[in-house]
Amino acid sequence: MAAKESTRVEYGKTLAQLGEENPQIVVLDADLSGSTQTHHFAKVFKDRFFNMGIAEQDLMGTAAGFALGGKIPFASTFAMFATGRAWEQIRQTIAYGSLNVKIVASHGGVTVGEDGGSHQAIEDLALMRILPNMVVLVPADGPETRAMTRWAAGYQGPVYMRTGRMAVPLIYDDSHVFELGRGTILREGQDVTLMGIGIMVQACLEAADLLAAEGIEARVVNLGCLKPLDWELVVDSAQSTGAVVTAEEHMVIGGLGSAVSEILAEHCPTPVKRVGLRDTFGMSGKPAELLKHYGLTAEDIKEAAHQVMARKANQMAAPLMGLKAPSLAGR
Amino acid sequence: MLYRAGSGHLGGSLSATDILVALFFGEMSAKADDPCWIDRDRFILSKGHGAPAYYAILARLGYFSRDELMTLRQFGSILQGHPDSGCTPGVEIPTGSLGQGLSIANGLAMSARLNGHGSRVFVLMGDGEVQEGQIWEAAMSAAHYGLDNLVGILDRNRLQIDGHTAEVMSIEPIADKWRAFGWHTLEVDGHNIAELQAAFKSCREVKGRPSMIIAHTIKGKGVSIFEGQKKYHGTTPNPEEYQQALKELGG
Numbered sequence: 001m002a003a004k005e006s007t008r009v010e011y012g013k014t015l016a017q018l019g020e021e022n023p024q025i026v027v028l029d030a031d032l033s034g035s036t037q038t039h040h041f042a043k044v045f046k047d048r049f050f051n052m053g054i055a056e057q058d059l060m061g062t063a064a065g066f067a068l069g070g071k072i073p074f075a076s077t078f079a080m081f082a083t084g085r086a087w088e089q090i091r092q093t094i095a096y097g098s099l100n101v102k103i104v105a106s107h108g109g110v111t112v113g114e115d116g117g118s119h120q121a122i123e124d125l126a127l128m129r130i131l132p133n134m135v136v137l138v139p140a141d142g143p144e145t146r147a148m149t150r151w152a153a154g155y156q157g158p159v160y161m162r163t164g165r166m167a168v169p170l171i172y173d174d175s176h177v178f179e180l181g182r183g184t185i186l187r188e189g190q191d192v193t194l195m196g197i198g199i200m201v202q203a204c205l206e207a208a209d210l211l212a213a214e215g216i217e218a219r220v221v222n223l224g225c226l227k228p229l230d231w232e233l234v235v236d237s238a239q240s241t242g243a244v245v246t247a248e249e250h251m252v253i254g255g256l257g258s259a260v261s262e263i264l265a266e267h268c269p270t271p272v273k274r275v276g277l278r279d280t281f282g283m284s285g286k287p288a289e290l291l292k293h294y295g296l297t298a299e300d301i302k303e304a305a306h307q308v309m310a311r312k313a314n315q316m317a318a319p320l321m322g323l324k325a326p327s328l329a330g331r
Numbered sequence: 332m333l334y335r336a337g338s339g340h341l342g343g344s345l346s347a348t349d350i351l352v353a354l355f356f357g358e359m360s361a362k363a364d365d366p367c368w369i370d371r372d373r374f375i376l377s378k379g380h381g382a383p384a385y386y387a388i389l390a391r392l393g394y395f396s397r398d399e400l401m402t403l404r405q406f407g408s409i410l411q412g413h414p415d416s417g418c419t420p421g422v423e424i425p426t427g428s429l430g431q432g433l434s435i436a437n438g439l440a441m442s443a444r445l446n447g448h449g450s451r452v453f454v455l456m457g458d459g460e461v462q463e464g465q466i467w468e469a470a471m472s473a474a475h476y477g478l479d480n481l482v483g484i485l486d487r488n489r490l491q492i493d494g495h496t497a498e499v500m501s502i503e504p505i506a507d508k509w510r511a512f513g514w515h516t517l518e519v520d521g522h523n524i525a526e527l528q529a530a531f532k533s534c535r536e537v538k539g540r541p542s543m544i545i546a547h548t549i550k551g552k553g554v555s556i557f558e559g560q561k562k563y564h565g566t567t568p569n570p571e572e573y574q575q576a577l578k579e580l581g582g
Contacts, residue, residue, distance in 0.1 A: 026442070026445070047445070048445070050441065050476070052468075052472055053468075053471070053472065053475075055465075055468035055471070055472065057430075057431075057434065057464070057465040057468060058434045058437075058465060058468035058469050058471075058472055060434070061431050061432075061433075061434020061435050061437070061438065061465065061469065062434050062437050062438035062441070062469075062472065063438060064424065064434070064435050064438055065434065065435040065436060065437055065438015065439040065440070065441065065442065066438040066439075066441065066442045067438075068373075068423060068424060068435065068438065068439050068442075069438065069439045069441070069442025069443055069445075069446065070369070070442060070446065071442045071445065073438070088428060089431055089434070089465070092425060092426075092427070092428045092431060093424060093425065093431060093435060096415075096417075096425045097416055097417070097424050097425050098417070099424075
C-alpha cells in the first residue's frame, strides 16, 4: 500500500510502450502533453505525435481522420476541454461514426486542486456515457490504468478514459487484466455494497475498514468500466446486500450514481445513496481539502452506508406501507 | 429526389453539383466496386446538407442503385437527410454539423502521409460554414503540417439560411484569409468544369502546403426560379416549380 502512482503518469508510460509494440498508434495532444503525460510517447515517436495546439475541436476531428485512415489515434487533453469544448465533435464524428478513437483525458474531478473550478471536470463521465457506441473507463490505480490502456489499444471502437492528476495507492497488482463490461469485487460483505470508480475505489476500501470496525461487513465493488456497466454485478450486489452506496469524483447526476440507480430502478429497487458532487462546481484548494469539502471521503461513504442500511431496515420493517420513509433531510 | 422527399437542401446541392462532377468524374481516384480500397482518394462533404448532389453522383458512379435516390430522407432509407457512413456506401464519415469536415480531412491527409500512400483528400465546405471557428483551427493545422495532399473547395454561393453571407456574417476577404493562413489559394467559376479541372491540376503541383479552391457559384444553379433565392436553401419545390425545373434541367 506504500507505493503510489498517478493514473495519468501510468497512462503516459503505457502509451510509450504501446508505441513500440504497435506502429499504427498515433498520439495527438492540445498543448498539454506534459500534463496528460503523452510527452513520453512524443519524445520517442516524433513522427507519430501531433500537437494540435490549443484547439480541442480540431484535435478531435483530426483524431477522427486518423482513425478513418486506419491509424489508432489516442487524443489527450484535460477532461474538461476534451469532453466539454469538443463534445459535439466527439458526438457527431467519433461516436456517430463509431470511429476507432481513444480519448484519454487527464485531470478529471476536483483533485485537480489549485487550478479551480474551470479546470475540474465533474461532468465528463455524464457527457461521454450518454453517447451511443462510447466505452467509458475510469481506472482506480496504476495497474488498472495500464490494463485499460492496453485493452483500449486493441479494441476496435471509440473509448473515453479518464485519468487523474493525483497519485493514488495501488489496489491491483500487475497481473490485473481488464475485461470489458466487468466490474470486480474487491472485498466481500453482506450488509451493504460500496460501489466506486476512480480514486473513490480506494475511499470505498477505507470506508469498508471503518465499517468493519463497527461490525458492518461491506462488499466493495470497482465499476471502473462505467459503460458498458456490469449490470449483473450491480443487481447481484443489490440482491445480496440490500443496500448500495455509489462513490465518484463527479456529479451525482449522470455518472456512476445515475447508472447504478437506473439499473436498480428497472431491475431491483434497492436503497441507494450517491456520494459525489451535488449540483455544484469545484474550486481551488488542496485535493484533500476539496475531497473533504465536497463529501468525498471514506468517512462520507461510511455515513452513506449507515443511511442506506437504515432505509433497508425500514423497508424490511414495513415492506407494504413504507411508513417509515427516510426524512427529506437524509437525501 | 427532393421533390419526392418533401424536404432537403435544394439550393446548396445545385450550387455544388458542377464541383462534384469535376471532382468525381475526373480528379479523384476511387473504385465504386471496392469502396474500401486503401489507396483511394478521399472526399469529405463538410457541408453535409449538400447530400442530395453527393448521393446522385455516388449512384451514378455505381456505389448503389439509382433507385435508392427516390428513398432519400425516408424511414429505413440508406440515404439519410445528412451523410451517414453507417448507411451509405461511398460515404466516408457522418457530416451535417457544420465546420467539422476540414479537421477530419486533415487527419486523413496526415495518416495517408504516414502510411506512405499517394492518396489525396478533398473536402467541400460551404461559404456560410466558414463562420464556424473550428474551420480556422483546422486551417491553421493543415498549414502547420504542410498537408499538400489536401485540397479544400469552398462553395461560394453567397447565401445562407438567413440571407446573404455579407448580411448575416461577412466572410470577406475570404481568399486573403486562406492565403494569410498559408494556403495555396485559387478562385474559379464553380460552374466551369474546365476551370475547375485546371485548378485541381494546379493543386497537384503545390508542395509543402494545402490548397483551397474558392469556387464562385450560384445557389440553385440550373433552374431560373431557384437561382440566387435564399428561400430554396432548405425548401423543396411545389408541383409547378418541379415541372419547370425538370424542363430547364432537361428532364
